[in-house]
Amino acid sequence: MGTFKVFKSLVIDSLDTITKGSKRYHLWMGFLTLVMLIGMYCYSIQLEEGLSATGMSDRVSWGLYISNFTFLVGVAAAAVMLVMPTYVLKDLDFKQAVLIGEGLAVAALIMCLAFVVADMGEPSVLWHMIPGIGVFNFPNSMLTWDVIVLNGYLFINISIPFYILFKHYQNKEAKKSVYVPGAILSVFWAVGIHLVTAFLYQGLQARPFWNNALLGPRFLASAFAAGPSLIILILAIIRSFTAFKIEDKTIKKIAMIVTVAAQINLIMLISELFKEFYAPTHHSESAYYLFFGLHGKNALLPWIWTAIPLNVLATVLLTFNKLRNNLKVLYFCCFILFVAIWIEKGFGLIVPGFIPGPYGKIVEYLPTGVEIGVTIGIWALGAFVFTILAKTAIGIELGELYYKDKNTST
Amino acid sequence: MSDNKKWYSLDLGLNNKKESSGTCGCGKTEGSCNSSPKEEELSADEFYEAAINASIGEERHRDGFEQVFDVKMDRRSAFKKLTASLLIGAGAVTTSCSVTTGSDTKEKAQIDWEEQFKGNYKLMTDEEKQGTINRLMRSYELRTHKKINMTAENAAEDVLFGYAFNISKCQGYMNCVSACVEENNQDRNSEMQYIRIHEMKDGEGFKFNKADDNYYHEVPAEGHFYMGTQCFHCDNPPCVEVCPVQATWKEEDGLVVIDYDWCVGCRYCMAACPYDGRRFNWSKPEVPEQEVNKNQHYLGNRMRKKGVMEKCTFCVQRTRKGKNPACVEACPTGARIFGNLLDPDSTIRWVLENKKVFRLKEDLGTEPKFWYFMD
Numbered sequence: 058m059g060t061f062k063v064f065k066s067l068v069i070d071s072l073d074t075i076t077k078g079s080k081r082y083h084l085w086m087g088f089l090t091l092v093m094l095i096g097m098y099c100y101s102i103q104l105e106e107g108l109s110a111t112g113m114s115d116r117v118s119w120g121l122y123i124s125n126f127t128f129l130v131g132v133a134a135a136a137v138m139l140v141m142p143t144y145v146l147k148d149l150d151f152k153q154a155v156l157i158g159e160g161l162a163v164a165a166l167i168m169c170l171a172f173v174v175a176d177m178g179e180p181s182v183l184w185h186m187i188p189g190i191g192v193f194n195f196p197n198s199m200l201t202w203d204v205i206v207l208n209g210y211l212f213i214n215i216s217i218p219f220y221i222l223f224k225h226y227q228n229k230e231a232k233k234s235v236y237v238p239g240a241i242l243s244v245f246w247a248v249g250i251h252l253v254t255a256f257l258y259q260g261l262q263a264r265p266f267w268n269n270a271l272l273g274p275r276f277l278a279s280a281f282a283a284g285p286s287l288i289i290l291i292l293a294i295i296r297s298f299t300a301f302k303i304e305d306k307t308i309k310k311i312a313m314i315v316t317v318a319a320q321i322n323l324i325m326l327i328s329e330l331f332k333e334f335y336a337p338t339h340h341s342e343s344a345y346y347l348f349f350g351l352h353g354k355n356a357l358l359p360w361i362w363t364a365i366p367l368n369v370l371a372t373v374l375l376t377f378n379k380l381r382n383n384l385k386v387l388y389f390c391c392f393i394l395f396v397a398i399w400i401e402k403g404f405g406l407i408v409p410g411f412i413p414g415p416y417g418k419i420v421e422y423l424p425t426g427v428e429i430g431v432t433i434g435i436w437a438l439g440a441f442v443f444t445i446l447a448k449t450a451i452g453i454e455l456g457e458l459y460y461k462d463k464n465t466s467t
Numbered sequence: 468m469s470d471n472k473k474w475y476s477l478d479l480g481l482n483n484k485k486e487s488s489g490t491c492g493c494g495k496t497e498g499s500c501n502s503s504p505k506e507e508e509l510s511a512d513e514f515y516e517a518a519i520n521a522s523i524g525e526e527r528h529r530d531g532f533e534q535v536f537d538v539k540m541d542r543r544s545a546f547k548k549l550t551a552s553l554l555i556g557a558g559a560v561t562t563s564c565s566v567t568t569g570s571d572t573k574e575k576a577q578i579d580w581e582e583q584f585k586g587n588y589k590l591m592t593d594e595e596k597q598g599t600i601n602r603l604m605r606s607y608e609l610r611t612h613k614k615i616n617m618t619a620e621n622a623a624e625d626v627l628f629g630y631a632f633n634i635s636k637c638q639g640y641m642n643c644v645s646a647c648v649e650e651n652n653q654d655r656n657s658e659m660q661y662i663r664i665h666e667m668k669d670g671e672g673f674k675f676n677k678a679d680d681n682y683y684h685e686v687p688a689e690g691h692f693y694m695g696t697q698c699f700h701c702d703n704p705p706c707v708e709v710c711p712v713q714a715t716w717k718e719e720d721g722l723v724v725i726d727y728d729w730c731v732g733c734r735y736c737m738a739a740c741p742y743d744g745r746r747f748n749w750s751k752p753e754v755p756e757q758e759v760n761k762n763q764h765y766l767g768n769r770m771r772k773k774g775v776m777e778k779c780t781f782c783v784q785r786t787r788k789g790k791n792p793a794c795v796e797a798c799p800t801g802a803r804i805f806g807n808l809l810d811p812d813s814t815i816r817w818v819l820e821n822k823k824v825f826r827l828k829e830d831l832g833t834e835p836k837f838w839y840f841m842d
Contacts (some may be wrong), residue, residue, distance in 0.1 A: 107773040108732075118737045118747060178747065178774025181583070185712040185731055192587045192713045193731075200711040201737055234664035262831045263705060263741035342676075361821065388491020415743040416665065417676025464696075 067226055070458050071449040078448070081298075089441045096434010098265035099127055099427045100175060111428040116420035117411040121428050122176040125435070129165045129172070130207070130254045131276060131402060135284015136162035137215065138314050144240035150307050155220035156450045157295065158288050159218045164443035166211040171435045188308070199257045206250045213243045217286055222453045227460045251276050264410045265340035275325045276402065280321055281318035283398035286391035287310040287312050291447075301451045305384070312387050321392060323372050328366075347409040355420045357408060360400050381426070391443030475703040477834040571609055578606045588726040588765060589716050594619070599728075600765050607770070615761040617769055620787045628781050628836065629721070629808040631818045632695055635842040636802035639664050639686035639693035646797030650766040652760055652780060654752030661746065662697045662794060663777040695803075696827070697794075698723065698744035698779035700834030706736035706745060715776070721808075721836055722781055724766040730775040737776065741828050742835070745778045761766035781805070808836065 078086075103110045113120045129220040138157035174180055185191035186204065195201040217239045224231040257271035262268055289311050298305045333344035347357050373396035380386045406424075413419045424432075452458035585599055591780050596619035607615050644662045653659040665678035669690045678694075687693070700723045707723060712829035714729040715736055737745045751773040763769040766785035771777050782792035786805070790796075795803040818824065822840035 107748065107750040114749070115659075115737075115746055118559065120735045173733075176733065178734070179730060179772070180732075182729070182731055185587070185714070185729055192590065194711050194713045197708050198711045198735070200733065204711070257735075257737075261705070261709075261739050262833075263739055410738070413676060415741050416663070416678070416680065417674075418680065418743075 063223070063227055066460055071452070072228075072451045073259050074458060075445050075448050082448075086441070086444065087445070089437045092437035093434050093441065096431050098439060099430030099434065102427050103146050103175075103431065104180075110425060112422055112424045113428075114420060114422070116414050116418060117422035119176070119407050119411070119422045120422055120439060121404060121432050122172045123351065124407040125432055126169050126172040126176070126405045127254060127258075127276075127407060128399050129169045129439075130251055131280025131398075132284045132287060133162045133165035133169065133207075133214075134208065134247040134277070134280050135252040135288065137244050138281055138285050138318075139288065139311070140240050140247075142310070144237055145244065148310075150304065153303050153389055153454075154288065154292060154307050154311065155299070156218050156221070156292060156454065157447060159214050159283075160446040161288060161291065162214045163211065163446060166207060166214070167205060167442050168435050168439040170211075171438060172432075175431050175435065197462065199253065199260055202253045203250075203257055206246065206253050210243070210246050212252050213239060213246060217243065218371045218450065222450055225317060226453050226458060245408050251280050258406075258410065262344075263415060266343035266410045267406075269329070271325055271329060273320065275311050275329070278318050278322040278325055279398045279402050282322050283395050283402070285315045285318070286395045286398075289315065289391045290388060290395070291443075293384075295447065295451070299451055300455060308387070310384060312375070312381050313390075315391065315394065316372075319368075319372040319375060322398075323369065326368070342417075343409040344412050346412050347405060348351070351413065352417055354412075354421050356423060357405065361405050364397040364400035364405060367393040368401065371397065383446060472547075475832050475834060477702040477836070487529035492507075507615050510624060512561055525554070537746075539776075560576070571768055575606065575609045578602045578609070579657055582728065583587075585728065589713060589715060589729075593619070596765065600794040603765070603769065611756060613756065613761070615759070615763055615769075617763040617765060619765045620783075622722070623808050624719075625786065625807075627718040627808040628700065628786060629806065629815045629819075630700075630781065630837045631804040631815055631822075631824065632839050633804070634692065634694050634836065634842065635801040636800040637664070637695060637798075638800055638802075639666055639682070639688070639691070640799060641686075642797040643695065643794035643803065646793040649758065650760055650762075650785070651780075652752075652754050652770060653746075653777075654748060654750070655755065655758075656753050657749065658765065659746050659748075659752070659777075661741065661744075662695055664695045666691050666693055694839070696742060696744075697837075699742050699827070699833070700779075700781060700839035701742075702834035702836060703759055703800045705739040705741065705833060709735045709739045711735065718766075718806065720787070722766075722783055723778070724780055725778060726766070727769070727771050727775045727777065732774040732776070734776070741831050741833065747776055748773045 070123075074247060081178060085391050119149050136158040139151050139155045143151040143155045148223040176184065186193065186201075190197070193201050193204075195205070217236050220236055220239075221231040252273045258264070258267035259269065259272045289308055292303050292308055292311075295301055330344075333341040337345070342351060345351055345360050346354070349355070350358055371390040372385060373393075374390045381390070412421070449458070495606065518592070582599070582602060586595070589594065591599070600617045600619045604615055604617050607613070629827050634740050636818050641664055642658050644664065644666045647653070647662050648660060649657075651661065663680040665675060665680045666682050666686075666688065667674060667678045669692060673694070682688075686694070700717075700721055702717075702721065704717060707717055710716075711733060712729060712731055714731070715723065715725045732747070735746055737747060748771055752771050754770070759770070760768055762784055764780075764787070767780045767783040782790075782794075786792055804814050804818055806813035808815060808819075810816065818840060819838060824838040824840045826835045826838055
């Protein structure tokens with residue numbers, strides 16, 4: 058009963074926090090709301106007309122939605138790179154970042170689920186996928202594995218920070234015996250979500266571009282570069298806009314993670330390119346399409362040739378200690394690395410899987426306005442969710458938000 | 468023999484013939500579903516017409532050895548089932564007609580509700596299957612004031628459907644494509660086609676990437692040959708494995724089918740199919756009322772909705788009644804051969820045993836039940 062009362066007070070207090078703030082905060086939230094509304098309007102068009110409102114077709118049947126889904130799974134998994142040092146290796150420099158990282162994971166997972174739902178042709182019968190009520194094709198379909206791991210990860214990433222914040226809210230210490238096992242579980246789980254998502258594609262013998270043993274490991278390497286990059290950028294923003302203290306040391310340690318992951322990612326990229334282009338077979342055609350175009354069809358060329366140089370540049374710059382420790386260079390590197398991996402592990406991965414088609418037909422894919430509107434709307438939703446979570450968490454951590462026991466005060 | 472294999476291989480049932488436990492629509496294993504003499508008499512005309520169609524109709528398109536060797540499989544039981552399903556359909560229509568028109572809207576809402584929350588067809592009992600097709604027929608009547616005849620016929624015992632395509636004979640006329648579209652009520656707006664005919668250059672072999680599957684000129688074009696693809700009804704179908712909700716599965720007679728009402732539209736099966744065999748309804752499919760084929764099967768050519776998958780079903784509404792698929796019947800050159808792989812006297816078996824047959828992308832282990840051969 059007491060716990061419930063504290064919870065009620067927490068909800069009221071956090072509602073209070075998230076609705077109050079500086080003018081800039083209100084502008085930001087208003088802007089996100091507007092973008093979300095535009096996204097919802099676009100989605101309503103898609104619901105009305107069907108998926109023909111998107112650029113997808115029978116030849117390229119997955120597009121921008123699934124690309125963003127794939128990328129965001131990686132971002133969500135990256136939270137683990139902060140959780141592990143803090144809770145498992147007891148490196149306290151990460152402690153400030155970890156709540157932010159987990160908040161980011163929650164926002165990314167919500168975006169993932171939103172992208173999958175947006176991609177469904179018949180969302181009104183989505184209950185067919187709920188185990189128990191529907192028919193869950195487990196363990197045969199990798200998509201059911203993905204449903205389990207994503208929702209499980211979402212649960213872990215909501216419950217651990219919630220427990221810690223709930224204790225801090227009451228000005229108590231969180232019990233290590235409660236959250237450390239959960240943190241350790243989440244480390245394995247994070248690797249699981251990204252590996253399973255890779256297996257979703259890797260297991261298809263029909264698509265040689267994806268049917269490649271390196272796909273899963275490369276997903277992990279790119280995710281552990283792009284995710285922490287985003288966390289660094291967010292920490293930089295939080296540092297300059299709030300009183301929340303984040304040490305340079307913390308950011309530099311995360312930068313180290315980004316660097317190592319980006320280096321491994323680059324090695325794997327070289328290995329992939331070697332395999333595709335040294336002794337090209339029929340199965341290398343998708344890679345040819347992606348990097349050089351096929352039969353005059355080259356819609357992806359500008360994208361991939363933006364991504365690769367950015368990726369290489371960021372990795373090289375990060376490799377030098379002097380450059381990496383300069384925060385301005387670091388932020389720049391993180392930004393270009395994030396963009397590069399978004400392109401490469403997004404539609405640079407999904408679209409070429411379908412081109413050329415099973416019988417060599419080359420039909421290109423170009424997202425429509427509606428599709429882009431929905432996509433941006435979902436990103437705004439993610440930013441909105443993250444802002445709410447971060448503001449509450451920071452409020453509690455700074456001690457601005459605490460439980461005022463009415464029984465003792467009156 | 469097949470126990471030690473590391474890869475999947477197609478089981479034609481030659482070694483273990485009686486393994487499958489197929490039952491007919493009513494659950495009885497012997498006799499027809501509604502076999503009383505009076506009922507059989509009722510549709511004697513239908514029976515007669517179908518018999519003519521089945522025995523002569525195909526032979527019009529057949530020549531040479533096919534007429535001699537093609538002994539119709541399971542003709543007797545197939546006709547019995549045809550009769551039964553016609554009667555069931557007729558009964559459903561009569562019962563649904565007795566409802567007063569005033570409560571139409573209410574009834575429609577009731578049907579829509581029940582349809583929205585029904586289960587997966589694969590797991591339904593025969594009564595439930597009958598229930599849903601009755602609702603669907605009634606719903607169609609309420610909306611358009613026209614009647615359709617839909618069946619939920621199950622796979623027959625000792626039947627495994629297979630297909631063979633004679634590359635030497637095909638001239639690229641595409642009669643099969645239009646017959647398929649008409650038979651299967653495919654969306655006319657997007658011009659959805661299950662069959663693709665690939666026009667290839669002589670002397671270059673099977674170069675699919677150089678082939679044209681969307682030609683519009685006089686055929687046969689000089690210096691070209693033709694080859695058709697569609698769903699191959701693999702014995703080890705990757706599309707079935709990946710479906711998260713089991714909305715697609717392999718039936719006892721080898722047909723890979725989809726429950727259009729259970730599909731959530733994730734298109735994972737489409738990505739998994741190595742043969743471009745699946746199609747998606749990107750918009751609401753539309754067929755002009757006068758062109759709708761009203762002889763339907765739940766798993767076959769009934770009207771689809773937007774946002775779900777569909778594909779070739781080897782014309783389940785025809786083949787489970789002992790007829791050939793529409794493409795086979797429409798082919799003017801006799802390039803298409805269809806039949807029961809478990810029947811040693813079928814034409815398809817003759818082709819498999821006497822021609823040098825091959826299949827596409829055999830290295831993927833999908834075991835298509837669709838063979839190619841040349842004269």
